[in-house]
Amino acid sequence: MTLQALLFDVDGTLADTERDGHRPAFNAAFREYGLDWVWDAALYGKLLAITGGKERMKYYVETFRPDFRKPADFDDLVTSLHKAKTRHYTSMMAEGNVPMRPGVKRLLGEARAAGIRLAVATTTTPDNVTALLEHSLGAGSTDWFEVIAAGDIVPAKKPAPDIYVWALERMKLAPENCLAFEDSENGIRASRGAGLKTLITINDYTRDHDFSGAAVVLSDLGEPDAPATALSGAWKGQGYVTLESLKALHSR
Ligand code: XBP
Ligand code: MG
Numbered sequence: 001m002t003l004q005a006l007l008f009d010v011d012g013t014l015a016d017t018e019r020d021g022h023r024p025a026f027n028a029a030f031r032e033y034g035l036d037w038v039w040d041a042a043l044y045g046k047l048l049a050i051t052g053g054k055e056r057m058k059y060y061v062e063t064f065r066p067d068f069r070k071p072a073d074f075d076d077l078v079t080s081l082h083k084a085k086t087r088h089y090t091s092m093m094a095e096g097n098v099p100m101r102p103g104v105k106r107l108l109g110e111a112r113a114a115g116i117r118l119a120v121a122t123t124t125t126p127d128n129v130t131a132l133l134e135h136s137l138g139a140g141s142t143d144w145f146e147v148i149a150a151g152d153i154v155p156a157k158k159p160a161p162d163i164y165v166w167a168l169e170r171m172k173l174a175p176e177n178c179l180a181f182e183d184s185e186n187g188i189r190a191s192r193g194a195g196l197k198t199l200i201t202i203n204d205y206t207r208d209h210d211f212s213g214a215a216v217v218l219s220d221l222g223e224p225d226a227p228a229t230a231l232s233g234a235w236k237g238q239g240y241v242t243l244e245s246l247k248a249l250h251s252r
Contacts, residue, residue, distance in 0.1 A: 107243070164190055
């Protein structure tokens with residue numbers, strides 16, 4: 001089986017968007033609506049158990065705010081809050097202050113040059129993906145990805161495999177011809193559920209997650225002058241992830 005495509009998660013994998021991107025955007029939306037909901041960095045780590053912003057807000061109310069008197073139109077409130085949150089998030093991304101993680105831009109460039117197909121599979125809202133890519137990866141970089149599978153296009157979000165299955169079907173690819181890149185337990189459950197060999201790069205929110213089933217767990221993708229650390233799995237690459245090392249990983 002040859003390696004034909006790379007499928008990337010976004011939040012936590014391409015960039016560290018959660019703590020200083022999504023979280024303050026949620027808080028700004030809560031303030032805008034006069035709510036006393038404040039998500040600090042530690043609480044947000046617990047809320048990440050649930051993927052999807054609307055789902056996360058509902059989980060917060062159910063689990064952490066039994067005192068909150070839900071209005072009759074609670075679902076509408078959540079929808080409005082989420083629209084406001086997306087507005088805050090995309091304008092924050094437009095400032096371009098959230099960089100790609102180490103090695104991401106280099107590896108994407110290498111894959112593109114070699115004709116490897118690229119896709120995104122994420123639970124986040126499509127506008128958020130575009131904002132991050134255009135302002136942090138580079139203008140026009142959205143077009144590098146043949147398919148951007150995002151948000152509510154599948155009703156069941158990660159850890160359900162649906163978003164990966166959707167992307168694979170669109171690309172008419174078998175999972176055996178691809179590699180997935182993830183950063184979280186919900187993410188790898190989704191990618192493995194779709195039959196994808198998966199490379200993990202951890203971050204501060206996910207370093208203690210269960211990554212059993214990962215082909216390899218790394219600190220990050222690494223750069224020639226800033227090598228990555230292998231945390232588990234057999235990694236025979238150099239100090240940084242190259243297309244050649246991915247092909248070797250894929251064929252094992
Ligand atoms: C990402 C998420 C997203 C974002 C918020 O998970 O959980 O919910 O935090 O996005 P993954 P929205 O990286 O596993 O795809 O608010 O746009 O839903
Ligand atoms: Mg992620």
